[in-house]
Amino acid sequence: MTGYEEVILDHWRHPRHKGRLPDPTGSAIEANPLCGDVVRLEVRVEGGTIADARFSGEGCAISQAAASLLTELIVGKPVAEVEKMKDEDLLSALGGVVRTRLSCALLPLRALRKALASGAQRTSPPGEV
Amino acid sequence: MTGYEEVILDHWRHPRHKGRLPDPTGSAIEANPLCGDVVRLEVRVEGGTIADARFSGEGCAISQAAASLLTELIVGKPVAEVEKMKDEDLLSALGGVVRTRLSCALLPLRALRKALASGAQRTSPPGEV
Amino acid sequence: MDERIRDDFPILRRHEHGKPLVYLDSAATSMKPSAVIEAEADFYRESYANVRRGVYELAAAATDLYEGARAKVASFIGARPDEVVFTRGTTEALNLAAWGLGETHVDPGDEVLVTEMEHHANLLPWQEMARRQGAHLRAAAVTQDGELDRDDLRRKLSPRTKVLALAHVSNVLGTVNPVVEIAAEAHRAGAVVVVDAAQSVPHMPVDVRELGADLVAFSGHKMLGPTGIGILWGRNDLLSELPPLLTGGEMVREVWLNWATWDDPPARFEGGTPPIAQAIGLGAAVDYLRAIGMDEVRRHGEKLTALALDGLLGRPHVTVYGPRDPKARGALVSFALAGIHPHDVATLLDQEGIAIRAGHHCAQPLHRRFGIPASCRASFHVYTTPDEVEHFLAALDRAWEALR
């Protein structure tokens, strides 16, 4: 029995970058009230590059694995490049997701986009907010 | 083209007992607000017999013919006998009525039953009411 | 219109009293082509499931079909899918509109304006709403020719008028009301415009944006679709302001024991399991009508109406209600034979296999306006032929001979 590609199972069993960032420059929470999935995504942007990222929250294997994979994909990348990331990019990195679960898989990406936007608006150092 | 048996057409074209009774012992109006049929039936009962009857009102050929035929059927008959008259008796005297129009055909009979009941309750001479 | 269309409608092979059925009551409800009947049946046979929430593939397939039907209906009327609410029919759609506008747009002392030619479905919900809100219901008059009295309407339209509700096409007079102009006037007065399009969308091209209305209601069963389905179209910003009429599952976000938050339109207005198969059947009906082309549907309706009008107006014992110009009419004609009750006419025609409607057609105030308790109505759709209209006129002569 598959359906969950190895990459999803791997990230679900061994999440990367799970936890909180002490000093995020951007952060956002996205939730799906209908199934209870919640993902918080935090990033620290330094010199136009994503220096670090963390996710937390709870929910299904797909949303959690997608969050984990996403952090792995973005850390060390220029913000400009990450901002260009499309839904399909994440989905194919996950090895494909059944269509009934697309919203779970894309929840972390929605959170990331919000986090980057929140970071962009921040003009003062985070400690002072 | 038929559909309206000869007896219906005959009574529709040449209504019997149409008009008002000057001295009814019983009277009732029945109406079907949905098609606008209205029938007033008046009877004069003397010594347990229907001495005279009249109908008035307006509406379709079937209700008017049925009213006309009904007055013909009952005048001179003992009230006890008339009270036993069934829906089917009137319908078959009319030569049959299509089922979509039964309520038109039976409107006068409903008025007659009410008129007889109203007459029965009347204990004083009509003029005094 | 291609005569072979008739083969698509299985019921037209029916006989009544030994005669082939001539169905002239399409304004009450239209017949269904096999494509519609089979679309519904095939859905139950192959792809049935409840829509929305299901995680499994079959539910996704059913949801795609359901939402696909919404998209078809939307494009049919020039709208966006999120502006198309599935209801049981025009009646529910207008009740939803009246409820929602009452709760949000109408205060004590305000006015709601309808017309004398409305179907009960576009009158009673406004009566009830006006009563609930303490508002006044007014009605624009109808002229002796069966047209809307535009002056009277203008007189009754004021800044107090919060809603104007009117038929696009009268189901008795056939009158096509100039909704575009009237809606502009009403908007200038600050009123929301609600259009009962039950008799227009099935018979002519209707683009809701060109119409200029705010809310538009119509029924599936009059446009070759199944019973049990109808549409309320609304501008999304207006829909977003309205509360739901029916609450329950699938129209909410968060539910606590004592409060809940509504979902966005159109889901907000589709509480409970919707008429899923019926929506899909309606989608097939829309496909069928589009394949013919709504311009062609309209042309055909006009041709039949012209033929019927001509025949009826040429008979001195016949009174015709409504405009005399077929171009100013929907695909129906109401009439009466002098001194003969409409029900008798309908019964006599039925003996010849011809189905017309007799009664007040759910428009009692309009009939009262013309001083009659009832009228006869012959109405058409794509499967009606000129021969049938001729046959009807000849039978009408025999009815006249029989009863006059």
Next chain:
Amino acid sequence: MDERIRDDFPILRRHEHGKPLVYLDSAATSMKPSAVIEAEADFYRESYANVRRGVYELAAAATDLYEGARAKVASFIGARPDEVVFTRGTTEALNLAAWGLGETHVDPGDEVLVTEMEHHANLLPWQEMARRQGAHLRAAAVTQDGELDRDDLRRKLSPRTKVLALAHVSNVLGTVNPVVEIAAEAHRAGAVVVVDAAQSVPHMPVDVRELGADLVAFSGHKMLGPTGIGILWGRNDLLSELPPLLTGGEMVREVWLNWATWDDPPARFEGGTPPIAQAIGLGAAVDYLRAIGMDEVRRHGEKLTALALDGLLGRPHVTVYGPRDPKARGALVSFALAGIHPHDVATLLDQEGIAIRAGHHCAQPLHRRFGIPASCRASFHVYTTPDEVEHFLAALDRAWEALR
């Protein structure tokens, strides 16, 4: 249950992801036998017309079929036809009940009592009604075992309680509530009793008079019938007191521009063109269920539920919600796998062609009561086989292996 029953349901020949479909979501909606699909299709093919008012034979034939369906449903639940109102579904039926009772039975300061286990369809209409009337909504608690807390219910039932609304069978817990006893208690307190029978009427013999309720709602689509049709049963004397929810054609006697008089029940509550074909399809579904026998339907449901319960309770990583005795349950089981989100379970099972539901099943407050965002649910009907349940249990083990 005779295995040949499966041949009556064309959709059961469907494959999903290359595997035969195992449909275990009958509590959301049931599949349809050919007899139902064809009854609707044949109506459109042979006898279609609008009902009531038509003077011609075809309309009379259609009306006979429509009213015949009402009589079938009435006799199925031990009721009189004039007590059976056709609605779009349970949701509309409960909204109608809440609207009507609010207008006539509930004043400011009064109370309306529901339970924590209600489907949103039997919660939100009462929230809205309580808000409109200035009344208080209270909810009787559910025990950890998933049963109604009878003591809490008794505590919350008082002379201020004007309405008690509760499910006959919970769509999540499966719990069969002892409605007969509870209704008697509520009646002693002077409350009207409304029962959401969406999950009972399709699965067990229900006689509305024995139930002792005043109003009972259920849906056609969960009992092998079409979408777009449901029932509100009510004692005729109570129905006669209630105002309509939807106004329009066919539910009135006299209509003037400024007032109207309502027709008697059930017509009063069926404004507009009703779901005619769907009523006829529901009549065919009732015939089908009666031919099997509701005792047999119940027996079969109990057997499958026992099998599923047994299998689930025997797996230590599985939590089952609701009573452990299959006799105290409807034909469904909700559960969760430790540490695994219900949606993941459903998706993995879907890959094997097994359709179960995952989510809050339109019962958010109940899930909150158990501290979970969602649950899995397997549910059955006459076409479900013991083999399918075994297959489901085996697939569940594979899902557990894959994700734990």
